[in-house]
Amino acid sequence: xQSVTQPDIHITVSEGASLELRCNYSYGATPYLFWYVQxxxxxxxxxxxxxxxxxxxxxxxxxxxxxxxxxxxxxxRKPSVHWSDAAEYFCAVGGNTGFQKLVFGTGTRLLVSP
Amino acid sequence: xxxxTQTPRNRITKTGKRIMLECSQTKGHDRMYWYRQDPGLGLQxxxxxxxxxxxxxxxxxxxxxxxxxxxxKFSLSLESAIPNQTALYFCATRGQGADTxxxxxxxxxxxx
Numbered sequence: 344x345q346s347v348t349q350p351d352i353h354i355t356v357s358e359g360a361s362l363e364l365r366c367n368y369s370y371g372a373t374p375y376l377f378w379y380v381q382x383x384x385x386x387x388x389x390x391x392x393x394x395x396x397x398x399x400x401x402x403x404x405x406x407x408x409x410x411x412x413x414x415x416x417x418x419x420r421k422p423s424v425h426w427s428d429a430a431e432y433f434c435a436v437g438g439n440t441g442f443q444k445l446v447f448g449t450g451t452r453l454l455v456s457p
Numbered sequence: 458x459x460x461x462t463q464t465p466r467n468r469i470t471k472t473g474k475r476i477m478l479e480c481s482q483t484k485g486h487d488r489m490y491w492y493r494q495d496p497g498l499g500l501q502x503x504x505x506x507x508x509x510x511x512x513x514x515x516x517x518x519x520x521x522x523x524x525x526x527x528x529x530k531f532s533l534s535l536e537s538a539i540p541n542q543t544a545l546y547f548c549a550t551r552g553q554g555a556d557t558x559x560x561x562x563x564x565x566x567x568x569x
Contacts, residue, residue, distance in 0.1 A: 347499070375556060386461075386547060387500075387560040394556060433499060443488075443551060444515075445558060447499030 345370050347434050349448035356424045357456050364419040364451050366434035376417040377435040377445070378408055387433065393417065404428070429455045460484045461561035463548050469567045470538050478533045478564050480548030488551040489531040490558065491515075491523060493544045500547060506531055538568040 346369045356362050368374060375394050379387040391402025398410040408419045417434060431452045437445040461482045470476050480489065487508050492500040502515030504523040512523055520542060524532045535542055545565050549558040 352497070377557070379560070386562040387549075389557055389559070392557060435499075443556075443558065444502065445500075447501075449497060449499050 345436060345444070345446040347436050347446050347448035349432075349434055349451050351451045352449070353452045353454065355454040355456055358426050359423050362419075362421045362424045362428070362453070364432050364434075364453070366417045366419065366448060367415050368417060368434070368436040369415065370436050370438075372438060374436045375438055375443075376408075376410060377437070378402065378406070378417075378419050379433045379435065380404075380430050381433065381450075382430045390419070390432075424453075424455055426455045426457075429453055461548060461550055461559055463546075463561040463564050465564060466562065467565045469569065471569050472539055474538050474568075476535045476538055476566070478546055478548075478566070480531045480533070480561055482529050482548075482550045482559075482561075484550055484552065484559065485528075486550035486552040486555075486559075487528060488553065489525070490549040490551070491521075491531065491533045492547045492549065493517060494547060494563075495544050503533065503546075535566075535568075538566075540568045542566065543568045 348367045377392045378390040390406050393400045393410045431450045433450045434448040435445045464479045490505045491503040494500050501517045506512045506525045509525045522534045547563050548561040551558045
């Protein structure tokens, strides 16, 4: 069965510090992996995605993620966090066939301290 | 203008009332989805549609129905709302052969 685990419910990071949000997945075929961000009162915005090729993918707003097949992980990183990054982050896994059922993790809420 | 719009953005209703949430898109996508988000949970799929003639149940369709009035419009109905349907509802779209779903801003529904 497909599943996504985001083990950290909340993370607090100082502004300017680095960030890593963890995501582990279970998927029976080649996974298509996504990170979405949900700012307060907003919808979900795609940060980045991975389908194949280079395992380090770059996204918007200075985010990157690394796919590690051996660890079934797709962790999100940012070298220097800005106060505007405070939001909730969702990892999702799915395929690219048919209707593309996406399975979402429960989300990690990022708090940025001054 | 936003590519995926949802109306209303906020709605408070009472138990037993019928309510409709609407989604419109200008992306020209054929695939549309309705999700529900509860605090502390990820998004769960309610219904999805390949096109106006193809509608399918997702993992939590009980208590909900949908209508695909046109390629650009996909409505979600609660025939008789109950308090545990209080949640944030998202519509999403995806083009055929595309790899990404695009989400609307969400509708916050409260059932008293």
